[in-house]
Amino acid sequence: MESSTSGMPTPDPKHTDFIHSEEFLAELQRRQFRLSVICAASFLTALLALPALNFFLPELMATRVGGFPFNWLLLGVLFFPLVWVISWVFIQRSIALENQEAESARRHAANEAQR
Amino acid sequence: MIAAVDPWIFAFSFITVAATLVMGYWAAGKAKTASDFFVAGRGVSVGWNASAISGEYLSAASFMGVAGTVMSSGYDALWYPVCYACGYLFLLLFIAGPLRRFGAYTIPDFAEGRFDSPLFRKIAVIFVLFIGFFYTMPQMKGAGTTLAYVFKEITWFGTAGLPYWVGVIVVGSVITLNVAIGGMKGITLVQAFQYWLKMFAISAPIFVLISLYGGYGTHLGRNGTGAATTNAIATSVTGLDKEGSTTVVRAALPAVAPDDATWISPFGRLSSKAAKAAKLTTEESRPYALLYTYSLIIALVCGTAGLPHILVRFYTNPDGVAAKRTTMWVMILIGVFYVFPPVFGVMGRNLMPSLYEGIGSKGTDKVVLELPRVINGTWGSILSGITCAGAFAAFMSTFSGLLVSMTGALAHDVYGRILVPDSTPTERMRMFKWCAFGVGGTATVLGCFVERLEINFMVGQAFAIAAASYFPLLFMSVWWRGMTMKGAATGMLTGGVCALSAVVLTNVSDLKLVDLAAFWAAHPLVRILCEQPAIWCVPLAIGLMVVISMMTRSDVPADIRMKMLVLHAPEALGLKQEYVRDHEGH
Numbered sequence: 104m105e106s107s108t109s110g111m112p113t114p115d116p117k118h119t120d121f122i123h124s125e126e127f128l129a130e131l132q133r134r135q136f137r138l139s140v141i142c143a144a145s146f147l148t149a150l151l152a153l154p155a156l157n158f159f160l161p162e163l164m165a166t167r168v169g170g171f172p173f174n175w176l177l178l179g180v181l182f183f184p185l186v187w188v189i190s191w192v193f194i195q196r197s198i199a200l201e202n203q204e205a206e207s208a209r210r211h212a213a214n215e216a217q218r
Numbered sequence: 219m220i221a222a223v224d225p226w227i228f229a230f231s232f233i234t235v236a237a238t239l240v241m242g243y244w245a246a247g248k249a250k251t252a253s254d255f256f257v258a259g260r261g262v263s264v265g266w267n268a269s270a271i272s273g274e275y276l277s278a279a280s281f282m283g284v285a286g287t288v289m290s291s292g293y294d295a296l297w298y299p300v301c302y303a304c305g306y307l308f309l310l311l312f313i314a315g316p317l318r319r320f321g322a323y324t325i326p327d328f329a330e331g332r333f334d335s336p337l338f339r340k341i342a343v344i345f346v347l348f349i350g351f352f353y354t355m356p357q358m359k360g361a362g363t364t365l366a367y368v369f370k371e372i373t374w375f376g377t378a379g380l381p382y383w384v385g386v387i388v389v390g391s392v393i394t395l396n397v398a399i400g401g402m403k404g405i406t407l408v409q410a411f412q413y414w415l416k417m418f419a420i421s422a423p424i425f426v427l428i429s430l431y432g433g434y435g436t437h438l439g440r441n442g443t444g445a446a447t448t449n450a451i452a453t454s455v456t457g458l459d460k461e462g463s464t465t466v467v468r469a470a471l472p473a474v475a476p477d478d479a480t481w482i483s484p485f486g487r488l489s490s491k492a493a494k495a496a497k498l499t500t501e502e503s504r505p506y507a508l509l510y511t512y513s514l515i516i517a518l519v520c521g522t523a524g525l526p527h528i529l530v531r532f533y534t535n536p537d538g539v540a541a542k543r544t545t546m547w548v549m550i551l552i553g554v555f556y557v558f559p560p561v562f563g564v565m566g567r568n569l570m571p572s573l574y575e576g577i578g579s580k581g582t583d584k585v586v587l588e589l590p591r592v593i594n595g596t597w598g599s600i601l602s603g604i605t606c607a608g609a610f611a612a613f614m615s616t617f618s619g620l621l622v623s624m625t626g627a628l629a630h631d632v633y634g635r636i637l638v639p640d641s642t643p644t645e646r647m648r649m650f651k652w653c654a655f656g657v658g659g660t661a662t663v664l665g666c667f668v669e670r671l672e673i674n675f676m677v678g679q680a681f682a683i684a685a686a687s688y689f690p691l692l693f694m695s696v697w698w699r700g701m702t703m704k705g706a707a708t709g710m711l712t713g714g715v716c717a718l719s720a721v722v723l724t725n726v727s728d729l730k731l732v733d734l735a736a737f738w739a740a741h742p743l744v745r746i747l748c749e750q751p752a753i754w755c756v757p758l759a760i761g762l763m764v765v766i767s768m769m770t771r772s773d774v775p776a777d778i779r780m781k782m783l784v785l786h787a788p789e790a791l792g793l794k795q796e797y798v799r800d801h802e803g804h
Contacts, residue, residue, distance in 0.1 A: 122783075122787070122791060122793070123779070123780070123783065125779065127783075127787075128779055128782055128783055128786070128787075131783075131786045131787060132697070132782065132786055135786055136697060139311040139312055142307075142311050143307075143308070143311050143312070146304070146307055150301075150304065150515060150519070151512070151515070154484070154508055154511045154512060154515075155508075157484035157485070158484075158485075158504060158508050161483070161484070164484070165483065167439070169435040170433075170434075170435030170436055170437075170438050170439030171434070171435050171438055171439075172293075172438070172482060172483075174293065174484060175293060175296070175438060175482070178293075178296045178297070178300055179296050179299075179300070179557070179560050180557060182300050182304070183300075183303060183553035183554070183556070183557065184553075186303070186304050186307050186549060186553065187546075187549060187550055187553065189307065190306075190307055190310055190545070190546050190549055191546065193310065193311060194310075194542050194543065194546050197315070197542060198539055198542070201539070201788040201790075202788070204787070204788050205788040205790045205791060208787075208788075208791055
């Protein structure tokens with residue numbers, strides 16, 4: 104979520120290094136939010152599509168698979184593994200992202216110290 | 219008196235309660251400091267914490283209510299277990315990590331820290347207590363129902379069966395004592411144990427029942443066509459009772475049971491109730507049922523992320539990465555669990571249709587407890603005893619978590635921050651114990667009055683209120699730096715109060731305290747929006763937060779950049795420590 108700073112109080116001026124900069128924060132939030140939204144969109148598409156499919160394609164969704172109506176199999180059994188996959192992908196990427204961010208901040212701090 | 223009780227059911231239930239108490243006492247010896255009491259010293263490992271969160275989360279509604287609702291309402295009820303589990307993904311994606319990095323004991327801590335507003339802390343405390351009490355009531359209903367089932371054959375002062383309120387008081391007293399002695403650290407161990415007990419109790423009887431009476435798909439396959447409604451299920455069971463074999467036949471479904479086609483299809487009894495009351499045709503009801511379904515999904519998914527007793531546990535992780543890993547494991551643990559309760563509901567419809575004729579605690583809500591008894595003799599008693607033990611673990615663990623959360627809010631926020639700000643940690647710890655007795659007593663008394671309300675319905679209401687209050691607060695505060703205290707408070711209060719008013723109106727009408735049947739029949743859309751208010755309350759809360767915050771943008775905290783950095787920057791950079799130092803220096 105991008106934020107507007109116009110009209111807001113001026114940030115505390117005593118920290119002027121890269122880690123405390125607007126640039127670092129904006130990049131941090133942008134990358135984290137993008138990852139979360141992509142994962143949420145995958146999850147919500149599946150979750151919200153199910154009632155719509157039940158509504159518009161009731162016969163297809165009622166097809167029997169091993170005694171299970173297809174919509175029952177999707178919701179009562181298969182939905183859980185889908186969510187586990189999405190959360191596993193998110194956690195791996197999120198931890199990698201944090202490591203990159205920490206590394207980038209340290210590199211900038213080292214460059215600033217050299218200057 | 220005890221002679222009239224099934225010895226297996228009594229033994230398993232007694233062992234569960236005794237083990238809970240013993241572990242509580244044992245852990246109490248290790249809980250010495252205030253930090254131990256509130257957030258378990260922040261040193262709980264991912265495995266323990268994930269088991270404990272799952273143990274706390276799998277309440278009476280999950281253990282008993284889901285199976286009962288699936289049996290009574292069919293496909294529509296599947297949204298409950300799925301969304302209970304999937305709500306955690308929202309928590310993981312948007313809230314878990316930042317909240318833990320910010321570092322605070324409770325949600326009111328976060329509310330005050332994010333907006334530098336002691337006033338907002340008070341508002342947030344009210345919601346912790348409010349949602350908490352709403353959520354303790356169904357747990358108490360589960361307690362009263364289960365004890366009444368265990369002791370159904372005794373005579374209590376001339377009347378048959380144990381009264382509901384006795385069960386509520388017994389369980390309420392045991393848990394209150396446990397929490398007062400051990401605090402959070404005491405219950406972390408107990409709750410982790412209780413998750414695995416519940417997992418065993420819900421799965422082991424199902425495997426036995428499936429091996430005897432056919433699989434999940436086979437039982438679902440019996441529903442679906444008109445002819446199947448009266449088809450008998452003939453299954454041979456050998457070596458389990460005195461006769462050597464038993465043939466189980468599905469009797470004709472009682473008139474009150476939904477027919478097979480309605481039960482197994484989406485947009486059935488639960489979601490199209492309002493439209494049917496308005497005498498709309500099946501085709502006309504479908505859009506209303508679709509709206510109901512979406513609103514229910516929003517309430518359950520967003521409500522999970524806003525439950526105060528779950529959120530407080532993220533602070534017990536050592537760091538943000540551990541908080542994320544914990545959430546992943548919680549989803550796996552509860553996801554596996556939630557596959558099983560619907561199987562009870564499906565098998566109960568075929569094997570025990572007489573439950574449709576019971577009302578409230580004597581109806582489909584007790585299918586998990588009663589279904590193993592279709593196996594005659596000792597094995598049936600043993601399996602029923604195991605599910606009773608699981609039910610005990612369910613309402614006891616969730617009640618413990620709620621009690622800690624609510625007591626923490628009172629002792630830490632109301633006493634430690636508002637009433638006596640200069641109190642010592644020892645004084646706050648003593649107050650924690652007293653508050654535990656106060657909150658536990660109040661919850662027990664409230665529990666005595668909800669016998670006639672359905673477990674799952676009450677939990678759904680608590681979720682709707684959490685979804686419309688805490689979820690927008692947390693989501694927006696974490697991701698939007700332009701949020702002001704006035705915007706946050708207005709959105710949270712309006713969303714929460716609107717959701718609360720809507721569900722109370724529905725309850726008052728359903729309990730026949732006010733006769734609104736004619737009004738609901740004339741306005742099915744209004745009925746759905748009151749019964750499931752999340753679809754309008756959540757956007758309303760978020761919209762108000764945005765509009766009011768933009769109108770009061772000069773109130774954005776001066777150090778907002780630092781706050782957002784603490785919420786989002788990797789902990790390795792140490793910004794949190796710097797932030798705390800700066801604040802202490804002010």
